[in-house]
Amino acid sequence: MKSTIRNRATALGLATVTGLAGIAFAGGPALADSAGLAGSTSQTAVADAATRSVHFPTDPTTYADELVRAWGNGNTDRVEAFASPGVVDELAAHSDDNVTHWDRTRTEGAAGTTYVNYVNTVTGETMALGLPTEAVHNGGEWGEPHAVHSIEFQV
Numbered sequence: 001m002k003s004t005i006r007n008r009a010t011a012l013g014l015a016t017v018t019g020l021a022g023i024a025f026a027g028g029p030a031l032a033d034s035a036g037l038a039g040s041t042s043q044t045a046v047a048d049a050a051t052r053s054v055h056f057p058t059d060p061t062t063y064a065d066e067l068v069r070a071w072g073n074g075n076t077d078r079v080e081a082f083a084s085p086g087v088v089d090e091l092a093a094h095s096d097d098n099v100t101h102w103d104r105t106r107t108e109g110a111a112g113t114t115y116v117n118y119v120n121t122v123t124g125e126t127m128a129l130g131l132p133t134e135a136v137h138n139g140g141e142w143g144e145p146h147a148v149h150s151i152e153f154q155v
Helices: 002-026 029-037 043-052 060-072 076-082 085-094
Strands: 102-110 113-120 126-132 150-154
Touching: 060 076, 060 102, 060 113, 060 126, 076 085, 085 150
Parallel strands: none
Antiparallel strands: 102 113, 113 126, 126 150
16 A cells, blocks of 8 residues: 555556746746747847847947957857948958957947957057937937947058
8 A cells, every 4th residue: 555655646646747947848948938929920020139138338438349259259140230231341351360369459449339449459450330210329228239330441
């Protein structure tokens, strides 16, 4: 009799653990993703949700530094999240062995745009990135995706 009760208690315990594990598994990332989209099935909403999972700084200088780091590390997804498509193309065309040697030299603002300037410590080349100050420093917890909208290289 004792062994029957023990066996039934063990079976009930295993069923409970298995059931709870199943609930946790079903309530994991799949449910979080669909809940975050609030019924939207468009590709734009999916891309925006994926982009929103990246933390975008609200300080323009930090924002630009994050883009330069991502570019130097070869993190294409992060570069695409931080920059406009035109800037992404320019950075991809400009990638070389010296891509990790950029140091920030100054930050300045003009007409609602913050320009963050860098110098390549190997080649001496300069790069200026432009971001709309208001989009990055929007008063919220996170800045906006794709905010780096201009880039200029000079030798």
